[in-house]
Amino acid sequence: MMKSLKTFKIGGVHPEENKRSANAPIQILPFPKQAIIPLGQNLGAPSKLLVKRGDEVKTGQLIGSGESFISANLHSPFTGKVSKVDDFLDSSGYRRPAIVIDVQEEDIWEDGIDTSAAIKREITADRQTIIDTIKSCGIVGLGGATFPTHVKLMVPDGKKAEFLIINGVECEPYLTSDHRLMLEKGEEMLIGIQILMKALNVEKAIVGIENNKPDAINHLTELAKSFDGIQIQALKVKYPQGGEKQLIKATLNREVPSGKLPIEVGCVVSNVGTAVAVYEAVQKNKPLIERVVTVTGKAVKKPSNFMVRVGTPVQQLLDAAEGLPENTGKIINGGPMMGKAITSTEVPVVKGTSGILLMKTEESRRKTLVNCIRCSKCTTVCPMGLEPFLLGKLVKMERYEDSMKERIMDCIECGSCHFTCPSSLPLLDYLRLGKQRAGQIIRSRK
Amino acid sequence: MNEVILFALLTLGLLGTVAAVILYFVAQKFKVIEDPKIDLVDDVLPKANCGGCGFPGCRAFAEALVKSANVNHSLEGLNCPVGGNDTMKSAAAILGLEVEEKDPLIAVIRCNGSKVNSPAKIDYDGPSTCAFAHNLYAGEGGCPFGCLGLGDCVVSCDFDAIHINPETGLPEVNEKCVACGACVKACPRSIIELRPKGKKDRRIFVSCINQEKGGVAKKNCAVACIGCSKCFKVCPFDAITMNNNLAYIDPIKCKLCRKCVTECPTNAIHEINFPVRKVKTETSEETVETKKTMAVSHDNSNENPA
Numbered sequence: 001m002m003k004s005l006k007t008f009k010i011g012g013v014h015p016e017e018n019k020r021s022a023n024a025p026i027q028i029l030p031f032p033k034q035a036i037i038p039l040g041q042n043l044g045a046p047s048k049l050l051v052k053r054g055d056e057v058k059t060g061q062l063i064g065s066g067e068s069f070i071s072a073n074l075h076s077p078f079t080g081k082v083s084k085v086d087d088f089l090d091s092s093g094y095r096r097p098a099i100v101i102d103v104q105e106e107d108i109w110e111d112g113i114d115t116s117a118a119i120k121r122e123i124t125a126d127r128q129t130i131i132d133t134i135k136s137c138g139i140v141g142l143g144g145a146t147f148p149t150h151v152k153l154m155v156p157d158g159k160k161a162e163f164l165i166i167n168g169v170e171c172e173p174y175l176t177s178d179h180r181l182m183l184e185k186g187e188e189m190l191i192g193i194q195i196l197m198k199a200l201n202v203e204k205a206i207v208g209i210e211n212n213k214p215d216a217i218n219h220l221t222e223l224a225k226s227f228d229g230i231q232i233q234a235l236k237v238k239y240p241q242g243g244e245k246q247l248i249k250a251t252l253n254r255e256v257p258s259g260k261l262p263i264e265v266g267c268v269v270s271n272v273g274t275a276v277a278v279y280e281a282v283q284k285n286k287p288l289i290e291r292v293v294t295v296t297g298k299a300v301k302k303p304s305n306f307m308v309r310v311g312t313p314v315q316q317l318l319d320a321a322e323g324l325p326e327n328t329g330k331i332i333n334g335g336p337m338m339g340k341a342i343t344s345t346e347v348p349v350v351k352g353t354s355g356i357l358l359m360k361t362e363e364s365r366r367k368t369l370v371n372c373i374r375c376s377k378c379t380t381v382c383p384m385g386l387e388p389f390l391l392g393k394l395v396k397m398e399r400y401e402d403s404m405k406e407r408i409m410d411c412i413e414c415g416s417c418h419f420t421c422p423s424s425l426p427l428l429d430y431l432r433l434g435k436q437r438a439g440q441i442i443r444s445r446k
Numbered sequence: 447m448n449e450v451i452l453f454a455l456l457t458l459g460l461l462g463t464v465a466a467v468i469l470y471f472v473a474q475k476f477k478v479i480e481d482p483k484i485d486l487v488d489d490v491l492p493k494a495n496c497g498g499c500g501f502p503g504c505r506a507f508a509e510a511l512v513k514s515a516n517v518n519h520s521l522e523g524l525n526c527p528v529g530g531n532d533t534m535k536s537a538a539a540i541l542g543l544e545v546e547e548k549d550p551l552i553a554v555i556r557c558n559g560s561k562v563n564s565p566a567k568i569d570y571d572g573p574s575t576c577a578f579a580h581n582l583y584a585g586e587g588g589c590p591f592g593c594l595g596l597g598d599c600v601v602s603c604d605f606d607a608i609h610i611n612p613e614t615g616l617p618e619v620n621e622k623c624v625a626c627g628a629c630v631k632a633c634p635r636s637i638i639e640l641r642p643k644g645k646k647d648r649r650i651f652v653s654c655i656n657q658e659k660g661g662v663a664k665k666n667c668a669v670a671c672i673g674c675s676k677c678f679k680v681c682p683f684d685a686i687t688m689n690n691n692l693a694y695i696d697p698i699k700c701k702l703c704r705k706c707v708t709e710c711p712t713n714a715i716h717e718i719n720f721p722v723r724k725v726k727t728e729t730s731e732e733t734v735e736t737k738k739t740m741a742v743s744h745d746n747s748n749e750n751p752a
Contacts, residue, residue, distance in 0.1 A: 087658070093583025094583070095584070341582075341583075343583050364571075369573065426572065429573060433578060436581065
């Protein structure tokens with residue numbers, strides 16, 4: 001059985017899964033007293049501020065607008081009063097512009113938003129309306145990269161989308177937010193997928209789910225019987241299968257050329273969370289103001305999944321998971337492979353926060369760094385077929401031009417090389433730095 | 447037997463002669479005609495190959511000097527910061543030109559966020575490279591403009607002129623600095639600036655580049671510039687400009703009157719190598735850049751966070 005399962009071909013690792021919160025149903029988190037809503041929550045340009053200090057805002061009201069091409073709208077997740085517009089610490093480790101809202105306990109929704117729980121299955125909107133609604137509701141990719149979804153749906157001229165691929169892989173260890181969402185909001189998700197299919201004008205959608213979530217696979221296969229063109233595909237457990245290029249390779253055996261987007265091979269990839277958000281936006285007119293966040297870790301007393309409004313401080317989540325364990329060494333925003341340590345528990349949850357991972361002091365420490373022994377393990381595990389040791393060295397020597405020739409921009413920053421390195425070389429740090437510098441060089445050429 | 451030796455000698459001799467003739471003509475054909483002045487100029491350059499002049503190595507700089515002398519008949523815009531005025535004068539003498547005297551520069555660290563002034567709130571355990579840390583977070587003390595203290599500038603220095611002081615966690619520049627600018631480029635936060643050494647090695651500068659609002663900056667660091675503009679108002683020479691909550695002293699306009707130093711409420715303005723003021727009891731230190739930091743950290747040296 002295991003052998004027949006599909007997966008991507010080159011590279012990949014299999015870290016300890018540790019899905020400790022897989023059986024914890026999604027709970028709704030109580031509102032915080034004060035919420036911090038950063039303006040730059042999406043990939044691309046930050047949203048433009050639309051409110052000022054002292055303004056009363058309703059839940060779902062537009063408070064930031066996406067002006068440039070790659071940018072997204074921002075809506076107030078709470079009802080209350082804007083108490084400040086200032087720079088606040090976010091998960092980047094720096095202070096960035098944000099809106100602070102003094103939260104009122106009672107939710108008053110903006111007009112026109114359907115907050116009932118009834119499932120609306122019939123899709124009445126046409127293609128353009130769907131894309132416009134997704135844009136106005138500020139939907140971004142909830143897998144973590146927060147790429148504005150409406151931009152993805154606008155297929156460039158001359159290209160044709162054949163498949164919609166839905167990422168239910170959740171290959172990051174520990175995280176279970178997508179898993180719980182598939183179990184609890186399966187039907188909404190499938191309707192969301194149909195909406196996306198209509199927007200893209202494709203006949204077929206494939207939901208890729210790793211085999212460590214058999215309950216989700218069974219549940220969705222059962223539900224998908226009543227939906228046309230949606231196929232549930234079980235995949236072998238391998239990190240980083242959630243990367244869009246890896247997922248396309250695993251499900252369709254197509255390879256996205258270097259430096260190109262998935263549309264080149266007729267695919268558009270979206271996350272399961274995004275599909276649910278699309279359902280809520282198109283069918284209920286509800287903007288993206290909340291998401292599922294996993295709070296987990298080896299020392300956490302109650303690993304849980306929460307439905308959290310954007311802007312809620314991480315501290316609130318930790319309290320709900322029965323507090324910060326004493327020997328916590330690092331609080332990580334995201335999963336252990338790609339996540340980043342945050343520097344304060346006052347950091348708010350944003351659209352891209354998929355999990356909060358608490359690491360014990362002893363496991364959080366970086367290992368002692370020794371010299372490269374040229375074992376080539378990093379090359380073997382790189383899912384993009386790169387040579388991380390070489391790229392690391394080139395970046396160290398500031399030879400960015402050469403590193404571009406070695407295709408540093410193809411790196412998906414999955415961290416497999418860093419994870420596998422027996423010398424604990426900071427390969428991911430080098431690659432991220434190199435990509436940043438190479439990006440600057442490419443931009444300056446334009 | 448003799449025939450064999452004779453034959454071998456003849457063959458090799460003939461081959462050698464033919465090769466020599468070919469090589470002679472090839473050498474004539476591909477002769478590189480180089481201005482002999484380049485060698486002469488190259489000889490007086492310091493041979494540090496540091497790139498401080500903006501050219502890849504001293505040889506390239508010598509070529510540039512000779513070219514500029516031949517084409518423009520001046521050496522304007524070309525300067526060897528390592529050799530200074532002496533080197534430039536002797537190079538100009540070879541080329542039959544004259545150069546203007548330039549004020550020597552020195553690297554200045556514009557951050558005083560030591561372990562005491564800006565105590566660590568975060569424990570960083572990543573690789574000791576400022577470039578990485580800069581990508582990851584604001585810094586142990588929380589100041590997004592401050593020195594990360596991981597020593598990218600120390601690695602970049604070819605002259606052994608910059609070192610991290612383990613007590614303060616900040617880099618310090620010593621008298622070996624030749625102002626080649628390598629550390630300025632290496633610092634991901636642009637904290638280091640090349641400023642004129644000044645008369646009698648005396649300098650006044652704002653030791654902070656934090657552009658945040660006063661309250662925020664002060665929260666992270668006791669000696670941050672809070673943008674109060676007091677120095678701006680007191681300066682009789684208009685040498686101070688205020689931009690983004692930050693004061694900057696123009697080293698050319700500054701007449702080293704020291705009025706701003708006493709005015710600064712957070713001691714963010716540093717005076718270097720000045721004689722002791724009559725009212726104050728501080729001792730002046732000759733070589734140590736961060737005089738005030740030293741004084742402060744001396745008092746609290748037992749409480750240094752790990």
